[in-house]
Each structure stands twice: as C-alpha cells, then as structure tokens.
Amino acid sequence: MTPSHDRRQRLHELVIALIAREDDLPLLDPDQPDLEGAAPGRWLDQNRRSLQRYQSLVRTAVTLDALLDAEDNPSSLSTG
Template identity: 45%
Template sequence: MNLKKNEAEEHLVRRSRLHEILIALIKQQKDLELMDDGVQAFENHINHSDKYDPSKIIEHNQRIIKKYQSLVRSAIALDALLESEDYDISDGRIS
C-alpha cells in the first residue's frame, strides 16, 4: 500500500514538473497562436474570403495543434533528461 502511495506522489511530482517545463517553453514563444473556432465562417455562407474559408481555418488549427504537440514533446524530453541527471528544478533554477 505504501508503495502505491509513493508511486502516486512521484506521478504528481513528475506531472507538476512537466507542467512547469511546458509553461516555461510556452513563455519563450513569441508568436504562439490560439485556435480559431471558425464560427463566423459557418454562420455567413455568403462570405467567401480566405479569412473565413473553412478549409483554411482547419489547416490553421492543425498547424497550431502541431506546434503545441511539439512543445509537449519537448517538455517530456527535457523532463526525461533532467530526471536522468537527477536535477532539482525548484524555483525555476536547475541545482
């Protein structure tokens, strides 16, 4: 029972560390975009501009998702490297 409790605590610590690393990576991004919901494109069928083209909105959102996935993968890789070196990253500093 004690082993499961320790594993759960380790999981929470790792998850927290991953979040910290991910937030740090996001803060470094200068032009990080948010997804477009495309509501205007579907409400106004007469408007055929590129800005409200549903296929363009989907492509735009896919690029944004890939960027976030890349950030998450980078955070996981950095966490694994830090863990393998047994670093402590409390207070945003590696010690």
C-alpha cells in the same frame, strides 16, 4: 506528494516555460467557418498548425523531463 504528481508538476512547469519563450503562439480559432468557399480549409489548416506547435512543445517538455530524470538517476540508463 507522490512521484507521479511531482512529475506532472514538472512537466506542467516545463510546458509553461516553453510557451513563455514563444514569440507568437496563436490560439485555436473557435469560430466555425462559413461552409461556403475555401474558408473551411484555411480554418482547419490554421488550427492544425496551431495544434502541431502545441504538441511539439509538449513533446519537448517530455524529452526535457526524461533528461532531467536521467541526470538524477544515471544508473537507469546503464544497460544490464
């Protein structure tokens, strides 16, 4: 396996582990809202919040991955 494949695998595992820790992680609502009334705004807002939660989990996984890399190779953190 290549280093990039190993990193992707580790990121994937970190994201899955973070998702597993979530009590209530809603899925995006695929149904299109009725375009009359306030429903479209609520639908968009709900999906936006769900997407932001997933993005936060991915950013956390990337940060954890970088910290793991730094532990494995502390010389990469030293300044010239």
